[in-house]
Amino acid sequence: MFDFLSKKFSNVLSWVKDKGRLTEQNIQEAVNQVKEALLEADVPYELIEDFLTKVKNEIIGQKVQTSLNPGQQLIKVVHDQLLEFLGGKSAIPLTNFQIPSVIMVMGLQGSGKTTTIAKLAKFISEQAKKRDKTRKILLASVDFYRPAAIDQLEILAKQVGVDFYRASSSDTVNAAKEIYEKFKSDHYEYLFLDTAGRLHIDNQMMEELINIDHKLAPKYKILVLDAMTGQESLKVARAFDQTVGFNTAILTKMDSDTRGGAAFAFRYSLKKPISFVGCGEKIDDLESFVPERMASRILGMGDILTLIEKAEENIDYQEQESISRRMMAGNFTLKDFADQLGMVDRLGSLQKIARYLPGMGEVSPDMMEKGQVEMKRFKAIISSMTEKERLMPGLLDASRKKRVASGSGVLVTDINQLLQKFEQSKQFVKMLKKGGRFGKFFK
Numbered sequence: 001m002f003d004f005l006s007k008k009f010s011n012v013l014s015w016v017k018d019k020g021r022l023t024e025q026n027i028q029e030a031v032n033q034v035k036e037a038l039l040e041a042d043v044p045y046e047l048i049e050d051f052l053t054k055v056k057n058e059i060i061g062q063k064v065q066t067s068l069n070p071g072q073q074l075i076k077v078v079h080d081q082l083l084e085f086l087g088g089k090s091a092i093p094l095t096n097f098q099i100p101s102v103i104m105v106m107g108l109q110g111s112g113k114t115t116t117i118a119k120l121a122k123f124i125s126e127q128a129k130k131r132d133k134t135r136k137i138l139l140a141s142v143d144f145y146r147p148a149a150i151d152q153l154e155i156l157a158k159q160v161g162v163d164f165y166r167a168s169s170s171d172t173v174n175a176a177k178e179i180y181e182k183f184k185s186d187h188y189e190y191l192f193l194d195t196a197g198r199l200h201i202d203n204q205m206m207e208e209l210i211n212i213d214h215k216l217a218p219k220y221k222i223l224v225l226d227a228m229t230g231q232e233s234l235k236v237a238r239a240f241d242q243t244v245g246f247n248t249a250i251l252t253k254m255d256s257d258t259r260g261g262a263a264f265a266f267r268y269s270l271k272k273p274i275s276f277v278g279c280g281e282k283i284d285d286l287e288s289f290v291p292e293r294m295a296s297r298i299l300g301m302g303d304i305l306t307l308i309e310k311a312e313e314n315i316d317y318q319e320q321e322s323i324s325r326r327m328m329a330g331n332f333t334l335k336d337f338a339d340q341l342g343m344v345d346r347l348g349s350l351q352k353i354a355r356y357l358p359g360m361g362e363v364s365p366d367m368m369e370k371g372q373v374e375m376k377r378f379k380a381i382i383s384s385m386t387e388k389e390r391l392m393p394g395l396l397d398a399s400r401k402k403r404v405a406s407g408s409g410v411l412v413t414d415i416n417q418l419l420q421k422f423e424q425s426k427q428f429v430k431m432l433k434k435g436g437r438f439g440k441f442f443k
């Protein structure tokens, strides 16, 4: 997400880090580079000018802070400004929908409405499950334009494990009313109403949505915007804002590395909240939108919080605890090491993880791939060892190494490399143990 923007910003910032003093000239140079990055990310020109004027005024007006070097100061100003426009520190993402509510989901064709509804239903169900609750959720669609649109929602509902209802009428407003009756009579807590999208904003589309809006008075109207469409998405958002209106936006396809400008442009000009971002095609690929994280991410500082959240969701807490207990007792074995590699697997590919880590932006995909291959090899080697060898790698003499090598189809040097990495990892973990929450993840 925001790969493109963040790469550009890291260039600017690493460049400015080297300079001893902020002068008018190097401020201007840095500002020009930020401008170029925003332009290439498809942020509308007038917004860029406005943003940069604010950044420049802020820098010039700032007192010299002795605690920061000039490069850091510039980073801080750009970061703070970015944060402000993304929603500020206080922006609370919409993660709690009131009960009961009708939630109407709107957007252009292919923006990701149907997929996002499934993601939201899953998100709400899981949030509830964490508190030992279940939510009664109904999904329904009034998209009669694309033949398979309603079937798609039905399939997704099944996948998520929530209810689906098909209206008998194929007139949009009548169908909406029928669906609403079902929602009421069966005492659902949430109704997600999928609507038809068009290739472009057109009056009929807006009329239809306005009609449904009047009849059902949905508590929430969510606009789904495709982040890949850059400047176009701002036009779409403005058009919806001026006609049907909406409460919040969800930006989809943030996993693509093309355009980072959409979120920025949307927040900057419409000042409405972005509640979630879609970051993949699967129904789990939904993240809360947190301005602070996003600003850091754009600046290439990584997003440790998001990574930790993912780790906490995907890794069995007890498994993690038991490894860390053994670590503490000095009993970290190769088996634990293999388990740890397994956890990394469950978190997603290394590439995906790297996006969240500071400074990793500059690691080439090539190196990442090598890392991935190495991880696989390590796992194969460890699985060819006996239980005893895994617990006491010291047992691995030349002949045992040979056996393991032929068992896992690698060379003896690969095994030595693994043992070396294992030792390093032990050291690394010792070091990180002191490092609070982030350290915990590596324990």
Ligand SMILES: Nc1nc2c(ncn2[C@@H]2O[C@H](COP(=O)(O)OP(=O)(O)OP(=O)(O)O)[C@@H](O)[C@H]2O)c(=O)[nH]1
Pocket: 107, 108, 109, 110, 111, 112, 113, 114, 115, 116, 143, 146, 149, 196, 197, 198, 252, 253, 254, 255, 256, 277, 278, 279, 280, 281, 285
């Ligand atoms: N990579 C990626 N793909 C997504 C994301 N959200 C949706 N998609 C994909 O985008 C395509 C369109 O998604 P839909 O949910 O069908 O979009 P829609 O707005 O309902 O489309 P219409 O019903 O035709 O108007 C599908 O192939 C989805 O898998 C996302 O966050 N990331």
Ligand SMILES: [Mg+2]
Pocket: 113, 114, 115, 143, 149, 194
């Ligand atoms: Mg759809």
